[in-house]
Amino acid sequence: MKRRMLLALAGGLSLQAGLARAQAPAAQRVRLRGRIDSISAERMEVTLPDGGKASASLPANLRVTELMPVKLSDIREDSYVGVAAMRQPDGALRAVQVMVFPASSRGVGEGHYPWVMGEGSTMTNGTVGSMTTGTVGRVGKGEDLVLTVRYKDGEQRILVPEDAAILTFTPASRDRLVPGTEIILNGTRAADGSIAAASINVGKDGVLPPN
Template sequence: MRFNVLSNRRSALSLLACTAALCVSAALAQTPPAPQTVRMRGTIVSMTPATLTVKDRSGEVVELQMSDKLVVTEVYPIRLEDIKPGSYIGTAAMPQADGTQRAIAVSVFPEAARGTGEGHRPFDLLPQSTMTNATVADVGTISEGPLGRKLQLKYKDGEKTVVVPADAPVVTSRPGDRSLLVTGASVSLFAQLVDGKPTAMRVNAGKNGFALPY
């Protein structure tokens, strides 16, 4: 979902605010719905102790509050060879005519995150792109040239064959802190409306100029 918030523009979060206002009377008699989460990808323009200003992929500049409970995660590169049978991964990919998926990027989950988002679904990175979170059942040999490596992925009720090109980014993550949130840092963040203001709840960030693949 696109995150495009400015005070004088329509956006997913402003629509959310309108919906919330229209539903106040009904909500008084019901359990409030879970807050809508909006994803934004971009580059940090500036920050203060309380706010984060980010330029998204479309060029829009958005200022967000930072939650007191903000979770920051560092995303960093690893090698294609680090993907092993039994690894739990997420891969953004494009469907191919032969039924396989061609990876745009691969993220190897830490063991503590095994099972996160398991399954296969559409993804908003590119038109028609997909996301598959699954366990690596089999790893093919690395081919010379651009082909890379073929992975057989299994998830509940399904499986996919993913071809990872040699130039596809492969990353993993570890806990980070706000010191990663510096001008120029590549980020992928998740925000909610808090007291009517777009608020960053979770931020994935690259370090020392590393650009997040998604």
């Protein structure tokens, strides 16, 4: 009897622990633009565009990439791209930036999901299936580039206006992260508000994508 009670108690505690983990809020994606104030091996302090301050922990496997502009003509059928877009009132997607991934990064983050540029923002990572000109819904002038981006669960038609940023990237050293450098930090924010960086983008010759 005593043994059965102990086993039941242990099972109950295990169930409670499992429920607690299930109910714990998931870390939220965060994307911060800022200027590095100070940096160490484990932590970075930055000033945000509005003058606010932020601090982020830096993991040993932090990814640092250098962004550089490319031409619209560098996007081709079968290119693997990541398109940050804003959903328009009629549901159409209008690109803010297109990241042309190097061949070695094909498949990274594949899919279509909400992004961190504000309400209505999306990210679509996939392979360019077709490139046409025209409009998407009521968006565009009829001569804009329209990409069909395909991923494993579907596809999206996205209008790429003339003012969209077209970028690519190459891996960079952490040595590029010095005080005064403008960066974009991608990571997560925990329930207690603490930020953990996963990757940091620096721009070649000061180039950075729009927020």
